[in-house]
Amino acid sequence: MLIEGNRSSVAAMKSSLLIPFSLGHFSNDLAPIGLYLIIPAFGAALNLSPSEIGLLFMISSTGASLAYIPAGLLADHVANRGVLLLATFFWVGFGYLAASFVDGFWVFAILIAVAGMGDATWHPIATGVLAQMHKIRRAYALGVHSIGGHLAEVVALPVAGLALLFWDWRVALQILIIPTLIMGLCFIFIAPKVPRHVNSRPTRADFSDIWRVWSTWTGVRVLALFTSYNMGLFAITTMTPLYLRANHDFSWLETALAMAAMMTAGALAMPWMGRISDNIGRRPLILMGNGIASIAAIAAWAFSSVVVTLVALGIAMTALVAIRAVLQAAAVDHAGGREGTSLGLTFAFMDGFAASAAVLAGLAGENDLANAFLLASGFSLIAFFLAMTIEKPGSARQPDAATT
Numbered sequence: 001m002l003i004e005g006n007r008s009s010v011a012a013m014k015s016s017l018l019i020p021f022s023l024g025h026f027s028n029d030l031a032p033i034g035l036y037l038i039i040p041a042f043g044a045a046l047n048l049s050p051s052e053i054g055l056l057f058m059i060s061s062t063g064a065s066l067a068y069i070p071a072g073l074l075a076d077h078v079a080n081r082g083v084l085l086l087a088t089f090f091w092v093g094f095g096y097l098a099a100s101f102v103d104g105f106w107v108f109a110i111l112i113a114v115a116g117m118g119d120a121t122w123h124p125i126a127t128g129v130l131a132q133m134h135k136i137r138r139a140y141a142l143g144v145h146s147i148g149g150h151l152a153e154v155v156a157l158p159v160a161g162l163a164l165l166f167w168d169w170r171v172a173l174q175i176l177i178i179p180t181l182i183m184g185l186c187f188i189f190i191a192p193k194v195p196r197h198v199n200s201r202p203t204r205a206d207f208s209d210i211w212r213v214w215s216t217w218t219g220v221r222v223l224a225l226f227t228s229y230n231m232g233l234f235a236i237t238t239m240t241p242l243y244l245r246a247n248h249d250f251s252w253l254e255t256a257l258a259m260a261a262m263m264t265a266g267a268l269a270m271p272w273m274g275r276i277s278d279n280i281g282r283r284p285l286i287l288m289g290n291g292i293a294s295i296a297a298i299a300a301w302a303f304s305s306v307v308v309t310l311v312a313l314g315i316a317m318t319a320l321v322a323i324r325a326v327l328q329a330a331a332v333d334h335a336g337g338r339e340g341t342s343l344g345l346t347f348a349f350m351d352g353f354a355a356s357a358a359v360l361a362g363l364a365g366e367n368d369l370a371n372a373f374l375l376a377s378g379f380s381l382i383a384f385f386l387a388m389t390i391e392k393p394g395s396a397r398q399p400d401a402a403t404t
Contacts, residue, residue: 025148027183054362061355063113064120082191089184124129143271152266159370230354232379235361240374266321289323297377
């Protein structure tokens, strides 16, 4: 009876953190996702070119990616991970608040990069905790967590678009950090419930293990898969707002609603894709998502009809967003442990190196922004073929520590 009671309490604790973690993800991601409209609005105020706007996106994501691997190491070695997660809300909130008061290109770029580091710190720690707690249903748990981030896309973009109708990019950014700071206050009561583990220091063996796992031919291809996948997604999401405004005369609010609608289906499908991959393996869904996205992005490039373009871009975004948690689970499966570090490395490649796609898409779209979608199709196609060459990129089931 005591064993059964312990199992019940463990299961209850695991379930009780899924929703707070998803809400934390939601509130931390609001301002970074709002940048999809705020950076173009900032660019319009300064009369920046598409490639310069792409550079801002790249600096923001690259700066944030610098926090991923250190945060992953902290997730694996610091006992009180709840305090680390709590700190991210105030890092994000006050960082973007400072960015809303500046005018210059480089000062703005540096501040949004620094603020983005706070959001980046949340991801490997939170997903590392969930991956450790849910070893059997790992992709499902990561999918529930990811819903928060992608629902932030659904909320942040219309809020930012509506704010831009009445005010400027500064007020839009300030509005988006309000829920972040409120969630930070709420998380004061949640942080003590985050499971603690033995406090330790990163050792040379930690870095040796990381090198051993990821320097193999398979490891390099897995990282290349993550990078090319996110380059396709990044090229679409960063250039779509510019494309809709320049080629189809969309208002800020219309652009925001279109972007939010495109991302909603992917956000809702994510946990179910994770659940399916937990049962049949990761590769079929990785192939499906990238294959569909590649074809849809070509259609968005080839047709000038606004209806066809919106449908095609919506299909491409849905297909890519829906499999993001599957790729994260594949990273942990490949590493075989050190969940926080593995996910930190994954996020660094997915959101750091892949950020160069924003500049490349901006350069491709200097003459016609639709060319960015052709580039995105190419990236997704590369990811598709990389997945074909990797034997089982992520296995499906491992024993659950809670039931061992």
